[in-house]
Amino acid sequence: MECEFPTINSNKNEIQEIFKMAKTIAVIGLSPDETKASHRVAKYLQEQGFKIVPIYPKEETILGEKVYRSLLEIPFEVDMVDIFRKPKELENVANDCITRGDVKIFWAQKEIVNNEAAAKAKEHGMRVVQNMCTMVEHRALS
Numbered sequence: 001m002e003c004e005f006p007t008i009n010s011n012k013n014e015i016q017e018i019f020k021m022a023k024t025i026a027v028i029g030l031s032p033d034e035t036k037a038s039h040r041v042a043k044y045l046q047e048q049g050f051k052i053v054p055i056y057p058k059e060e061t062i063l064g065e066k067v068y069r070s071l072l073e074i075p076f077e078v079d080m081v082d083i084f085r086k087p088k089e090l091e092n093v094a095n096d097c098i099t100r101g102d103v104k105i106f107w108a109q110k111e112i113v114n115n116e117a118a119a120k121a122k123e124h125g126m127r128v129v130q131n132m133c134t135m136v137e138h139r140a141l142s
Contacts, residue, residue, distance in 0.1 A: 004087065006130035008118040015137050018105050018127055022080040023051060025134075026071055026103075028093060029084035030054040032062045037109070038084040039063075041135040045082070048138060053078065071096040071103075080105035082134050083112060090117035098124045109133055 010018065027042045030052070034040070039062075046052045046063055053074055054062040061067060068074050071081065071093070081103055083093055090108060094117040097103040106121035107129040108114065118128045129137075 004113040004115060006113045006118070007115050008122055008128050008130065009132075010127055010129045014127060015129065015132075016141055018080070018107075018129070019138055019141060022105055024053060024076070024078050025050050025080045025082050026053040026055055026068075026074060026078045027082045027084065028055045028071065030056050030062055030067075031084075032056070032059050037133075041082070041084075041109070041133065044135045045138070072099060074100075077102045079103070080107060083108045085112070087112055087114040090114035091120070093117065094120045094124075097121060097126060105129070107132070107134060110136075 025045060029038050030042050031038045042052050043063055052063055052065055054065055054067045055071060056067050059067045097106060104126060106126045110133045113130045118130055122128050
């Protein structure tokens with residue numbers, strides 16, 4: 001499988017602004033398994049004061065937060081999506097972000113790139129980050 005190179009991405013200054021803007025982060029693919037990267041990253045972000053909203057097909061709560069089955073089910077404003085899904089799924093995530101209309105930041109985790117979905121998100125006013133870890137980038141700024 002050939003990996004895509006991110007042609008649309010935020011720079012370090014933009015990433016710093018992103019963390020100042022974001023208060024509520026929907027973590028798409030947040031696993032209840034503490035050994036998984038999605039769990040460790042979400043827990044770190046939660047410990048840093050961000051409101052975490054788990055999106056996962058099972059479970060009722062993860063990290064003490066109510067789990068939603070999709071981004072469209074969340075009944076309150078979401079500033080950022082932090083995506084732990086396969087690159088091909090990003091198109092659907094971008095569409096859900098556009099449908100919601102309140103998502104400001106479209107963040108695809110390490111090794112996750114989909115330039116078509118990123119372009120769509122950017123065209124609809126979202127800041128885009130691909131192939132970077134929110135935890136690593138946040139720690140680098142601290």
